[in-house]
Amino acid sequence: MSAYVARKGPKVFSAFGKWAYNLSGFNQYGLHRDDCLYETEDVKEAIRRLPRKLYDERNYRIMRAIHLSMTKTILPKEEWTKYEEDTKYLEPYLQEVVKEREEREDWNKDH
Numbered sequence: 001m002s003a004y005v006a007r008k009g010p011k012v013f014s015a016f017g018k019w020a021y022n023l024s025g026f027n028q029y030g031l032h033r034d035d036c037l038y039e040t041e042d043v044k045e046a047i048r049r050l051p052r053k054l055y056d057e058r059n060y061r062i063m064r065a066i067h068l069s070m071t072k073t074i075l076p077k078e079e080w081t082k083y084e085e086d087t088k089y090l091e092p093y094l095q096e097v098v099k100e101r102e103e104r105e106d107w108n109k110d111h
Helices: 015-024 041-048 052-070 091-110
Strands: none
Touching: 041 091
16 A cells, blocks of 8 residues: 555546635645545545554644634635645545455355
8 A cells, every 4th residue: 555646636627626626615724635525434444544644644634624614714825725736645545445345245245
């Protein structure tokens, strides 16, 4: 897993995608898309598997966003997470967890 380089930005760039990304508002708090995922059991396990540095960076972004939200402020525009630079850091871990769960379900179904 250490050889994986997180994909930056969208697979397909579009003006509509950028508009929707900016409209969502989480980028104004410095959050990444993967910081905002609904925490299902798969997502929780993927977060647990993150390397310490990524885990700490994620927690820092979330704590900063909570603080900004409580004070009803946002980051200066130059510090917003940009659509083209949003790192999908959780994606490989989540794919691995989902694949393992599906394999386990298939195994249990057959045996």
